[in-house]
Amino acid sequence: MLDLKLDIDSAPLAREISDIQRKQIPFALVLAQTRLATNRIKPGIAEVMGKRLDRPTPTTMRSLFAQAATKSRGAKVWFKDQWTTGIPADTYLQQAVQGGVRAHKRxxxxxxxxxxMKAGQFAVPNAxxxxxxxxxxxxxxxxxxxxLGAAEGRRGYQANATGSKRSKRKGNAERFFVGTVGDDTGVWERKPRKQVAPVFLYTDGAPQYRVIFPFFKIGENIAKAHGQAELANALREAILTAK
Incomplete structure (x- = not known):
């Protein structure tokens, strides 16, 4: 989460206004921070996301939020951290933002x-x-x-393959297995003519990720580039519209 705060004393116009006009400063700060977050930082970060991330889904591109500032707190830009189903973007984008070792997926x-699969192994999917x-x-x-008999059952729903006619028609129990073929261990799929193909291959050690999307650095750079201009505009607007 990126928290935004602007310093009114650094705005050139702030040194030229009267004491009466200074009463508009709190409003100007709220307005400037909100515009900076919603009109500058959020779209700027989204643009970089589209260029840096590998084929981001529409859901990922819609996961960025901006929260307006108030007199008691600054504006915020962050990834959605709660979804009804699935893993929220705030969780699965951490490797892209911070790099480092990947944790086990569900x-x-x-x-x-x-x-x-062993606790120290990771599953790499076939392309x-x-x-x-x-x-x-x-x-x-x-x-x-x-x-494989490893599906999670939720709310009374049994997801694992069984001996029922319906389950046998799907054929998943006969289709997939875990084993070693040649030198490779992983999840395999049975094919016609007694052939098998790798589905997921196991590797020892966690995959390492480099930072490909420096979220905080991007936001800070945009704030530095446009913060003072937004603050000056907001202060002028606040003074002109003051009652």
């Missing part, structure tokens, strides 16, 4: 919890599984976990 945690945004869809991961 899919990997399910594999580990069911003894299908053929990726959608247009470079991700494995939730539906595909659910089918795989269901076939």
């Amino acid at each position: 899919f990997e945690k399910s594999l580990i919890a069911h003894g299908l 053929d599984l990726l959608n247009q945004y470079g991700n494995v869809s939730r539906g595909v991961m659910t089918r795989i976990l269901s076939g």
